[in-house]
Amino acid sequence: MKNCRYSVWIVLVAALALSALACAEEPPWSQRAAKAAIMRWPDGRFVPAGQRWAWNYSLGTLLEGMDAEWLNTADPSYYNYIKSSVDQFVGPDGSIPTLKLEEHQLDNILLGRQLLLLYGVTQNLRYERPATLLYQELTHQPRTPSGGFWHKQRYPNQMWLDGLYMAEPFYAEYASTFHHLEAFSDITLQFVLMDEHARDSKTGLLYHGWDESKQERWANKQTGLSSQFWARGMGWYMMALVDTLPYYPADDPGRKQLIVQLNREAAALAVYQDGASGLWYQVLDKADAKGNYLESSASCMFVYALAKGVRLSYLPSSYLTNAERGYRGILSHFVETGPGDDASLTWTVKGAGLGGAPYRDGSYDYYMREPVGSNDPKGVGAFLLASTELEAVYKTKPGRGEALPTVTVSHTGKVDFATVQAAVDHSPQTGEIVRIAPGTYSEKLIITKPNIHLIGTGATPKDVVLSFGDSAKSAGGTEKSASVSVVADGFEAENLTIENTWEAEHPAMEDRSQAVALLMSSDRAVLDRIRIRSGQDTLYANSRTCHGENSDPDEQLSKANMTCMASRQYFSDCYIEGHVDYIFGDAKAVFDNCELHSRSNWSVMITAQSRLYPAEDSGYVFLHCRITGGDDGDNVFLGRPWRAYSTVTFYDTDIEQTLATEGWSDWGGRLKTSTYREYGSHGPGVNDGHRIVEALQLSAAEETRLEPRTLLKGNDDWNPQAEAIALRALVTTNR
Numbered sequence: 149m150k151n152c153r154y155s156v157w158i159v160l161v162a163a164l165a166l167s168a169l170a171c172a173e174e175p176p177w178s179q180r181a182a183k184a185a186i187m188r189w190p191d192g193r194f195v196p197a198g199q200r201w202a203w204n205y206s207l208g209t210l211l212e213g214m215d216a217e218w219l220n221t222a223d224p225s226y227y228n229y230i231k232s233s234v235d236q237f238v239g240p241d242g243s244i245p246t247l248k249l250e251e252h253q254l255d256n257i258l259l260g261r262q263l264l265l266l267y268g269v270t271q272n273l274r275y276e277r278p279a280t281l282l283y284q285e286l287t288h289q290p291r292t293p294s295g296g297f298w299h300k301q302r303y304p305n306q307m308w309l310d311g312l313y314m315a316e317p318f319y320a321e322y323a324s325t326f327h328h329l330e331a332f333s334d335i336t337l338q339f340v341l342m343d344e345h346a347r348d349s350k351t352g353l354l355y356h357g358w359d360e361s362k363q364e365r366w367a368n369k370q371t372g373l374s375s376q377f378w379a380r381g382m383g384w385y386m387m388a389l390v391d392t393l394p395y396y397p398a399d400d401p402g403r404k405q406l407i408v409q410l411n412r413e414a415a416a417l418a419v420y421q422d423g424a425s426g427l428w429y430q431v432l433d434k435a436d437a438k439g440n441y442l443e444s445s446a447s448c449m450f451v452y453a454l455a456k457g458v459r460l461s462y463l464p465s466s467y468l469t470n471a472e473r474g475y476r477g478i479l480s481h482f483v484e485t486g487p488g489d490d491a492s493l494t495w496t497v498k499g500a501g502l503g504g505a506p507y508r509d510g511s512y513d514y515y516m517r518e519p520v521g522s523n524d525p526k527g528v529g530a531f532l533l534a535s536t537e538l539e540a541v542y543k544t545k546p547g548r549g550e551a552l553p554t555v556t557v558s559h560t561g562k563v564d565f566a567t568v569q570a571a572v573d574h575s576p577q578t579g580e581i582v583r584i585a586p587g588t589y590s591e592k593l594i595i596t597k598p599n600i601h602l603i604g605t606g607a608t609p610k611d612v613v614l615s616f617g618d619s620a621k622s623a624g625g626t627e628k629s630a631s632v633s634v635v636a637d638g639f640e641a642e643n644l645t646i647e648n649t650w651e652a653e654h655p656a657m658e659d660r661s662q663a664v665a666l667l668m669s670s671d672r673a674v675l676d677r678i679r680i681r682s683g684q685d686t687l688y689a690n691s692r693t694c695h696g697e698n699s700d701p702d703e704q705l706s707k708a709n710m711t712c713m714a715s716r717q718y719f720s721d722c723y724i725e726g727h728v729d730y731i732f733g734d735a736k737a738v739f740d741n742c743e744l745h746s747r748s749n750w751s752v753m754i755t756a757q758s759r760l761y762p763a764e765d766s767g768y769v770f771l772h773c774r775i776t777g778g779d780d781g782d783n784v785f786l787g788r789p790w791r792a793y794s795t796v797t798f799y800d801t802d803i804e805q806t807l808a809t810e811g812w813s814d815w816g817g818r819l820k821t822s823t824y825r826e827y828g829s830h831g832p833g834v835n836d837g838h839r840i841v842e843a844l845q846l847s848a849a850e851e852t853r854l855e856p857r858t859l860l861k862g863n864d865d866w867n868p869q870a871e872a873i874a875l876r877a878l879v880t881t882n883r
Contacts, residue, residue, distance in 0.1 A: 213532025
């Protein structure tokens with residue numbers, strides 16, 4: 149029988165081996181480009197030291213890419229870069245001295261998305277205050293007669309495609325975060341106005357700008373439109389759609405409208421994708437015109453929008469082919485490598501606009517005259533977005549060789565979904581990896597699809613919290629009280645907290661009730677580095693195929709000669725907290741190197757296993773665990789039999805908390821038919837061996853049978869420890 153240190157060593161060696169393998173291979177392009185950008189622009193500054201540096205949208209675009217890279221890798225260096233880049237502008241009181249609100253520039257809104265990200269992670273009002281200021285700025289933004297935002301104060305009655313990306317994703321994210329659902333109709337209006345007025349009926353493409361007053365020199369006197377289809381303008385528009393849609397309530401009518409618009413523009417872009425290179429031209433519909441060239445930033449934006457649209461089921465899967473062709477073209481035409489892992493993006497137009505001084509007339513020749521260069525932050529940010537999106541479309545899950553799509557969840561920042569439930573509902577029947585950004589997600593989560601893998605991307609399990617506050621009283625039954633319910637096989641979770649807050653929110657003794665944090669009847673389930681917290685009935689580790697909470701025992705006993713295949717569940721390095729029956733049910737579960745923390749209560753029962761009949765293959769085994777808690781040890785028991793053949797084994801347990809002398813509680817006289825075993829316990833709670841059930845010694849053969857690999861192998865040769873190693877690798881290694 150291996151000891152605790154050996155078990156941990158296996159995980160560490162495997163993780164190191166995976167890390168070494170990752171180091172031996174070339175890192176993905178997104179990571180190469182992100183690291184190069186951090187070296188090129190320390191603290192997100194594109195100007196020499198000492199030169200004035202102000203709040204700007206180019207940095208906002210770059211940090212959107214860094215945000216995606218952070219969520220894709222869980223590497224804290226990207227988050228730290230975002231934070232240091234923003235902190236240089238934001239005072240301790242939340243003020244931004246270089247932000248000139250009186251200019252009413254939509255460009256100033258984009259960087260606000262990083263304020264929301266930082267607020268979501270830190271809950272520091274230093275970031276919430278300026279984010280609210282930017283939201284309020286949108287409510288005061290000058291508007292066209294039809295209700296569209298002016299692009300800037302100095303451009304009256306003008307809407308540009310650029311402005312949709314500058315404003316709408318932030319607008320939607322803030323509205324979702326702070327529950328301003330009334331804002332979504334206004335967000336929809338901004339997209340609809342450009343679709344109705346700027347879209348060309350012949351090509352399906354959108355013109356760069358629309359002057360509702362039709363007064364500008366660049367504007368057509370009949371339509372108010374500029375004359376060219378600028379690629380990056382269309383790129384801003386496409387990214388705005390796929391970055392705004394995830395925040396929409398599912399039943400908001402604007403969501404369907406935006407998906408229609410996205411599909412319409414995707415079809416148009418596919419027509420104008422260059423057949424030879426897979427890329428797009430600076431002016432989209434004039435591939436053969438003199439001076440026109442393949443442009444990198446727009447190509448990256450289109451690849452990102454198409455791939456993300458497919459992954460989130462906004463677009464048909466056929467567009468993934470267009471995205472992959474485009475990405476191959478980006479790598480072959482625009483990416484140059486330097487010493488080490490340095491990566492540069494070439495052929496990015498520096499900028500383009502309409503009007504102003506010197507005057508930009510929006511002609512074809514004007515777009516050809518705009519300077520082109522390498523490593524423009526707008527291009528690099530778009531390349532990071534495209535790269536992380538293509539890398540996330542399908543990831544091969546280590547350990548089982550299954551290809552699972554990956555999505556991200558966050559209250560803030562670059563996201564696919566704002567809630568975990570929305571991400572799970574999106575999953576195909578084959579499963580999905582759901583990467584969850586730091587934050588507290590107050591939602592009741594129900595998982596009915598197989599192979600859902602929840603990955604917390606914070607530094608510790610405390611950084612991602614799935615939280616709800618129901619009880620058996622309030623919800624109408626113990627099972628219904630669960631914050632997270634998993635009833636499908638192959639569930640895995642890593643590096644997060646699941647809690648039920650009912651007791652914390654209702655501290656009076658008369659309000660006490662069963663309040664399940666996690667109900668799990670999944671077979672082949674792995675939970676690694678998970679914190680599970682509640683009071684009574686914290687973890688319902690159960691089986692679907694044996695019997696449920698409300699089963700008729702007489703009916704179940706009629707199955708006494710039948711074999712029930714209990715759900716196999718493996719808990720590794722977990723923390724479980726509660727008091728009465730806080731680990732209960734009839735799963736076949738192994739708890740390896742976990743901490744069991746008993747909350748103070750008049751009575752504490754760590755387990756209430758419910759094996760009902762002899763042929764039922766269920767039971768709980770605790771290996772190398774710690775039992776901790778308060779000073780009321782005389783009321784703490786290792787467990788009590790919920791059903792007649794309750795089966796629990798503790799092996800090599802560090803009992804730091806004192807226990808009731810008898811160790812086990814005889815519930816309903818069922819102790820005589822139950823199987824309770826304790827081997828090699830140590831610590832103050834051993835109580836000199838005075839137990840109702842005698843502590844025994846194991847033979848070498850018996851020790852081998854307690855291995856997780858042996859206990860949970862089943863007929864399919866399942867190796868839960870290998871699964872746990874692979875699961876942890878999704879957080880700890882570059883993929």
